[in-house]
Amino acid sequence: MSDHQGGGYYLPSPSGWPIVGSTALALFGVGMVLWVNSVAPGGWLVMAGLGVLFYMMFGWFGKVIAESESGKYNAQVDRSFRWGMSWFIFSEVMFFAAFFGALFYARVLSVPWLGEGDTGAILWSGFKSVWPTAGPLGAKMIAPMAEAGAGEFAPMAAWGVPALNTLLLLTSGVTLTIAHWGLKKGNRGQLILWLALTVALGVTFLYFQATEYHEAYTKLGLTLGAGIYGSTFFMLTGFHGFHVTIGTIMLIVILLRCMKGHFKPEQHFAFEAVSWYWHFVDVVWLGLFIFVYWL
Amino acid sequence: MEATHAIDHDHGHGHPTGLMRWVTTTNHKDIGTLYLWFSFIMLLTGGTLALLIRAELFQPGMQIMRPEFFNSLTTMHGLIMVFGAIMPAFVGFANWQVPMMIGAPDMAFPRMNNWSFWLLPVAASLLVGSFFVPGGASAGGWTMYAPLFLQGGISNDMTIFAVHILGISSIMGAINIVTTILNLRAPGMTLMKMPLFVWTWLITAYLLIAVMPVLAGAVTMLLTDRHFGTSFFNAAGGGDPVMFQHIFWFFGHPEVYIMILPAFGIISQIIPTFARKPLFGYASMVYATSSIAILSFIVWAHHMFTTGLPTAAQLFFMYATMLIAIPTGVKVFNWIATMWKGSMTFETPMLFAIAFVCLFTIGGFSGLVLAITPVDIQLQDTYYVVAHFHYVLVSGALYSIFAGVYFWLPKWTGNMYDEKLGKLHFWMSTIFFNILFFPMHFLGLAGMPRRIPDYALQFADWNMVATIGAFGFGLSQLILLVVVLKCIKGGVKAEGRAWEGADTLEWTHLPSPAPYHTFETPPTVK
Numbered sequence: 115m116s117d118h119q120g121g122g123y124y125l126p127s128p129s130g131w132p133i134v135g136s137t138a139l140a141l142f143g144v145g146m147v148l149w150v151n152s153v154a155p156g157g158w159l160v161m162a163g164l165g166v167l168f169y170m171m172f173g174w175f176g177k178v179i180a181e182s183e184s185g186k187y188n189a190q191v192d193r194s195f196r197w198g199m200s201w202f203i204f205s206e207v208m209f210f211a212a213f214f215g216a217l218f219y220a221r222v223l224s225v226p227w228l229g230e231g232d233t234g235a236i237l238w239s240g241f242k243s244v245w246p247t248a249g250p251l252g253a254k255m256i257a258p259m260a261e262a263g264a265g266e267f268a269p270m271a272a273w274g275v276p277a278l279n280t281l282l283l284l285t286s287g288v289t290l291t292i293a294h295w296g297l298k299k300g301n302r303g304q305l306i307l308w309l310a311l312t313v314a315l316g317v318t319f320l321y322f323q324a325t326e327y328h329e330a331y332t333k334l335g336l337t338l339g340a341g342i343y344g345s346t347f348f349m350l351t352g353f354h355g356f357h358v359t360i361g362t363i364m365l366i367v368i369l370l371r372c373m374k375g376h377f378k379p380e381q382h383f384a385f386e387a388v389s390w391y392w393h394f395v396d397v398v399w400l401g402l403f404i405f406v407y408w409l
Numbered sequence: 410m411e412a413t414h415a416i417d418h419d420h421g422h423g424h425p426t427g428l429m430r431w432v433t434t435t436n437h438k439d440i441g442t443l444y445l446w447f448s449f450i451m452l453l454t455g456g457t458l459a460l461l462i463r464a465e466l467f468q469p470g471m472q473i474m475r476p477e478f479f480n481s482l483t484t485m486h487g488l489i490m491v492f493g494a495i496m497p498a499f500v501g502f503a504n505w506q507v508p509m510m511i512g513a514p515d516m517a518f519p520r521m522n523n524w525s526f527w528l529l530p531v532a533a534s535l536l537v538g539s540f541f542v543p544g545g546a547s548a549g550g551w552t553m554y555a556p557l558f559l560q561g562g563i564s565n566d567m568t569i570f571a572v573h574i575l576g577i578s579s580i581m582g583a584i585n586i587v588t589t590i591l592n593l594r595a596p597g598m599t600l601m602k603m604p605l606f607v608w609t610w611l612i613t614a615y616l617l618i619a620v621m622p623v624l625a626g627a628v629t630m631l632l633t634d635r636h637f638g639t640s641f642f643n644a645a646g647g648g649d650p651v652m653f654q655h656i657f658w659f660f661g662h663p664e665v666y667i668m669i670l671p672a673f674g675i676i677s678q679i680i681p682t683f684a685r686k687p688l689f690g691y692a693s694m695v696y697a698t699s700s701i702a703i704l705s706f707i708v709w710a711h712h713m714f715t716t717g718l719p720t721a722a723q724l725f726f727m728y729a730t731m732l733i734a735i736p737t738g739v740k741v742f743n744w745i746a747t748m749w750k751g752s753m754t755f756e757t758p759m760l761f762a763i764a765f766v767c768l769f770t771i772g773g774f775s776g777l778v779l780a781i782t783p784v785d786i787q788l789q790d791t792y793y794v795v796a797h798f799h800y801v802l803v804s805g806a807l808y809s810i811f812a813g814v815y816f817w818l819p820k821w822t823g824n825m826y827d828e829k830l831g832k833l834h835f836w837m838s839t840i841f842f843n844i845l846f847f848p849m850h851f852l853g854l855a856g857m858p859r860r861i862p863d864y865a866l867q868f869a870d871w872n873m874v875a876t877i878g879a880f881g882f883g884l885s886q887l888i889l890l891v892v893v894l895k896c897i898k899g900g901v902k903a904e905g906r907a908w909e910g911a912d913t914l915e916w917t918h919l920p921s922p923a924p925y926h927t928f929e930t931p932p933t934v935k
């Protein structure tokens with residue numbers, strides 16, 4: 115095989131990374147099954163699975179980056195990546211949609227049904243269907259952010275840390291865009307400074323979310339086990355926080371790549387992919403802020 | 410290799426041989442082959458479970474197994490057939506055919522393509538392995554309904570993680586297919602010139618990306634309800650078990666179209682070929698497929714008519730479901746109109762295609778019957794439903810897979826298959842299929858419940874008939890295995906255009922067997 119010229123679409127040769135990834139998910143899956151059932155080596159297998167997964171991502175993405183930097187990807191390959199990333203984000207949107215759907219279904223339909231009518235009264239006498247609730251047999255709701263005693267929980271108020279976090283994430287969207295302008299103008303200083311700032315905002319967000327969780331568990335009596343409110347609250351904000359973590363790691367990776375001089379003003383798909391992802395995480399947060407914290 | 414084709418030169422041209430060829434391959438044809446063989450193995454596995462079910466039901470009374478095991482069998486049969494046999498088979502077809510039909514050098518993301526496949530054996534091992542853990546395999550039905558699924562043992566967690574891994578595989582596979590179709594078409598191959606198989610896969614892949622994550626969300630909620638104290642499906646904590654059904658069927662109904670749209674695509678390639686006429690109403694086929702896909706998002710609660718839905722919701726879902734019959738009818742009409750006054754010949758692919766049109770339509774009609782809310786309240790969870798979905802899935806999805814295998818074997822292997830054996834396979838399958846499933850309509854209408862290992866005496870006769878049909882159908886599939894193996898080994902050499910009526914790129918531009926790399930320089934389509 116000699117050189118590639120003209121409009122050739124880059125086709126990678128056989129690769130061992132996928133099977134490494136399958137091994138990782140096998141270890142992780144079996145490990146999780148054992149771990150949630152408290153069977154001995156479960157935790158270790160999960161760790162091993164994650165370890166192999168990171169090894170794979172390192173190797174696989176490393177190879178892609180090397181191919182990209184050596185100019186193997188033409189404009190058509192670039193377009194493939196764009197389509198791929200867009201559809202991936204769409205799949206993520208649908209994943210969150212399932213949990214938002216659960217939230218709306220509970221709030222608008224099933225919780226009112228529990229308290230309504232004869233059946234509700236017979237089955238759960240005295241249960242008033244309000245939101246937030248931990249359900250007829252769950253903990254009792256008290257005022258937001260109040261100290262909870264045994265058998266009580268306090269919902270999370272919107273206008274403290276969550277509002278601050280909204281501000282942080284929205285700002286990070288702006289800083290990221292300014293960094294992108296820097297990249298397009300070929301102004302490396304602007305690029306790196308504003309990208310670093312974005313990372314810092316992401317990390318701060320995560321720090322605040324951690325303190326919020328800590329407070330929920332230690333003071334508010336608000337846990338995963340606090341009925342349907344606790345379930346939807348932690349699963350939605352938790353998966354979001356997980357995505358922010360991934361987004362932050364991706365931002366750090368492209369920050370390091372920018373510092374190494376990667377990306378060209380006219381071709382920098384990886385940067386754009388990360389920024390799309392970051393904006394997506396941002397938008398999900400707005401949904402959370404409005405429907406989980408505020409309304 | 411032409412100079413215009415860029416290939417990774419760290420590794421040169423060759424590819425590893427032996428086992429490592431298949432483990433590391435980035436070639437769409439190799440990966441397609443892997444998918445198809447995997448699917449065939451799963452078909453035999455799921456089929457064996459089905460035969461065990463039918464053996465137990467041969468006569469009333471408990472004969473050969475404990476009821477818990479019977480429940481595991483129905484559950485695993487459903488999961489393995491849906492996620493292990495039907496879906497991977499269609500992805501196998503997509504891998505082999507989509508690049509060749511649109512003039513692309515390969516799939517858009519060849520390495521990810523490999524990963525999509527190699528996740529399947531992991532998931533399948535979790536599923537099949539769950540038979541051997543304490544408590545036995547999942548027994549709550551393939552639909553994994555709460556609260557049943559919240560109870561039960563470690564195997565339910567294995568099922569949950571298997572579903573997660575299958576979901577990752579499907580989503581990556583679908584992203585690959587969408588991207589290939591949208592970005593790798595040869596110059597001149599406009600959207601409205603794409604073969605219908607490619608169209609149906611484009612829409613199927615969209616459905617997959619939209620609903621597999623929802624299924625992932627549903628099983629995640631099951632997992633946290635089981636082990637992390639959440640109350641999504643627990644009324645005492647303010648949740649609702651019916652909510653699981655809503656989320657599941659929001660995935661589930663589009664899922665049944667995921668299993669039938671590529672089938673429509675395959676049939677739409679085969680019928681024009683053997684009728685020697687262009688497909689009647691190409692554009693209307695595209696629009697019908699799209700409308701089916703869109704409508705499939707708003708009909709899910711027809712699986713839930715007996716859960717106490719509000720009347721308004723029952724009416725809405727009843728009418729919405731009936732609406733789907735319109736675009737489906739358009740398709741059936743177009744296939745028949747394609748055959749109308751065509752110069753037809755009846756090779757095995759065409760036989761399966763014609764049987765598809767007849768038998769799938771029976772399944773569509775029984776679906777329409779079930780869509781009528783007051784009728785469904787009678788028939789829900791009876792054998793009538795079992796008859797319905799086997800007419801659409803076996804004589805629909807599976808028949809299209811058989812048809813497609815016979816149709817493209819000459820292109821894949823370079824040899825013609827044994828036509829006599831192929832026809833034998835067809836007639837045996839079709840006769841036994843109807844002996845197996847047609848009586849289930851009667852059983853269901855008479856009130857026999859599904860997923861029950863024992864039954865009242867009045868159902869005995871038709872159950873015995875069905876079991877005879879089942880063993881006949883199951884054994885007939887071994888003929889397919891023989892045909893395929895024989896065809897791989899040799900036979901009459903196939904021409905590039907093995908079927909004179911075939912006019913898509915893989916037939917008009919490529920020799921048989923198709924070379925390992927094809928269309929490295931894209932053809933120009935006029």
Ligand code: HEM
Pocket residue numbers: 552665666668669711712730731733734737772773774775776777779780781785788789790794797798801802805806
């Ligand atoms: C005209 C089109 C169709 C209509 C109107 C229709 C309608 C229905 C209805 C109303 C049910 C619920 C029955 C019940 O549980 O009481 C049902 C079940 C089912 N349908 Fe269809 N259907 C159609 C086509 C299809 C197709 C194309 C497939 C798959 C290829 C399919 C697969 C299934 C399956 C698997 C079930 C049973 C699920 C379960 O409970 O395990 N259907 N269908």
Ligand SMILES: [Cu+2]
Pocket residue numbers: 661662665708709711712
């Ligand atoms: Cu349905």
